[in-house]
Each structure stands twice: as C-alpha cells, then as structure tokens.
Amino acid sequence: MPNNKLRRAPTIGIEIPHGYNEIPLGDLDALMQTAGPMITESVPGHIRNDVPNVLGALHFMLATLAANNTLYSGIGLHRTAESEIERIAVSWLTVSSFDYGEERNPRLVLSELIHTKAATKSRGKLAVVETPTVPVLYFEWTAKHIAPAIASYPAADDAPEVFQIEATVPSRDGTAIAVVELSTADPGAGPQYRGMVLDMAASVTFPQPPPDSESSSLAL
Template structure:
C-alpha cells in the first residue's frame, strides 16, 4: 500500500460476525492490568514466570495495530464446517480504514493496490470480487512465522504457518479504503473463513461523521 497516500482513518460502518470478542485498543495499559491476573491464574505454574513477557509482546502488537489505523480488533472462536465439522477454530480479526486521496473511480484505487503488491512481490491468491456497490480486492496467503520463545512451553516447530485473508474495500468516490484482515494459526481451516470475510467487506459503508461528532453504534 503506497504510504504517501495514507492519512488519518475515516469513520466506517461494518457488520462484525457473531463469535468475536473485541479487544479494546484505546487504553492498553488498563487492558494489560486487567488481563494479567486472569492469564496468570489460567496457566500452569511452570508458565507463570513467562506471563510478563507474553503481556509485553501483546501490548506491543496491539499498540502497533492502533498506530496503523486499526479501528477494531477481536478474537473469534467458531466451530468448523465440513469436512472437520465441530472442531473449534480460533481466529484474529482486524478492521482498519484509511483516507486515500482525491476522488476517482474505485477500480483505479484497487488497480494501484494490486500494482503495489506486485512491486513487493507478494505471493498468494488475489481476486477482484464484485459487490453490489464497489469491487473488493481479495488476497489470501499462508505465511511462516518464527515460533515465540517461551522457555516453559517449547515450540512444536520453528516456523508455524499462519493462514491470512485481506479484503480491501474502496469508497464509492475512491477517497477512502477499509481493510478487513483475518489470521488463523490453523491453515487447514483457513479457507472456511473466505465467505465470512467477503460478507464483512461487502457490508462496509463510509458514513460521514454526524454533526455532533458522535458515531452510531455500527460505526467504527
């Protein structure tokens, strides 16, 4: 995504699916103080010395999301569909928005984003999906990450895989974009989230902030 295009996040509306628990991004210090004792009490005794490092990593990650225009972040727990029906799957959902510049055809915006991915040699499945209002740029890929170094919980492998989906929605006038991102550490069930993410992307609206600066309950 071309960095010189990005300015403060505009207000958007979006439908968040059931099953996600929101992680507030506006007061991370208070959040860490709240969840710290809960995590400490819920892990085995031999892991408790590692809790401060885990909280520090979580704080850094959430602060990075907030600084990159994330409006929503949540953890979801859902039952899988066929062929592995009934297994519980965990996913991470993030919604961001960006002011993207002058008015123009939204297809030109997505064409520019496609070029940016090509320039960075991003590899994955990319498609332009038509919605009732504007096209959606869909991109999915599987990425390997270094396993976290937790002394009391040796990693099962050095490079676990994470399945990721990114759906980018331009406003009708091309002046803003919204990005829906999903990640799961279970690549086998990752494709089951495709329809959900596209439904979320299709639900995005770019409402103007009301005159009293208060947003509606559906706005981020």
C-alpha cells in the first residue's frame, strides 16, 4: 500500500458482529494498569511471573495498531463446528480507515492495491467481490509467526500458523479506504469467518450516517 497516500480518514460506519469484545486503543497505560491485576489473579500461580512480559507485548501491539490508523480492535469468541465436533474459536478483529488521494473510480483504487500486492509478492487467495455499493478486495492467507518466549509456557516445536483475512473497501469516490482484518490461530476454523468479514465490508459507510437509536452499527 503506497505510504505517501495514507492519511487519517474521516469517521466511518460499520456493523461489528456479535461475539467481539472491544479493546480500547485510547489510554493504553491505564488499560494495562487495570488489566494487570485481573489477569494476574485469573492465571495459575506458576505463570504469574510472566504476566508483566505478556502485558508489555500487548501494550506494544496495541500502540502499533493505534499508530497505524486502527479505529477498532476486538477479540472474539465463537462456537465452531467441524463435522460433529464443536469448540470455541478465538479471533482478533481490527478495522482501519485511511484517506487515499484524489477522486477516481473505486475500481482503480483496487487495481492499484492488487498491483502493490503483486509487487511485494504477497501470496494468498485474492478476489474482487461485488457488493451493492462498491467492489471489495478480499485477500486470505495463512502464515507462520514466531510465538513470544514465555518462560513458564512450553515452547512449540514449530511456529504456529495464523489464518488471516483482509477486506479492503474503497469509498464511492475513491478518496478513502477502510480495511477489515481478521486473524485466528485456529486455521481450521478460519474459513468459517469468510462470510462474516465480507458482511462487515459490505456494511461500511463513508462517512457514518446520522445515528439511529435502533441501529446496531458502530461509528468509528
């Protein structure tokens, strides 16, 4: 994505699915001070010494998200079924918004983003999905990420796989984009999030319309 075209965009509107708990990106120091004692109390005694390191990594990650135009960040818990087995899948959801330059056809915006992915040799499943308003660029991939070192947690023999989805929504005039990103360390459950992410992308508005007291939409 061309860095010289990314400037903070105006407020957008989006429908956040049920099952997600927002992690505020405002006063992160206060958040860590509040969360620290609760997390320490809730974990087994033999890993409590690692809580400060985990909180430090979480603070760094959230601060990085906030610095990169993330407007919403949340953790979701959803029941997932594979064959006859039902379990809980955990996912991380973020929504970002950017100004993207001069007015033009939104399809030209997506074309440029596709060329950028090709130039950076991004590997994954890519598709342009038509919605009632604008086309959406859908990109899906699985990557391995090095797990943070936690003394009391056994190290894995191999880096864990993370299933990721990115849906990019241009505004009708091509001057702004919104990006919905989902990650889960449960690759088997990942494909079940495809429809949800595309529904979110289709719900994006630039800018957010006047609030409706009966609406579940979220202004970001």
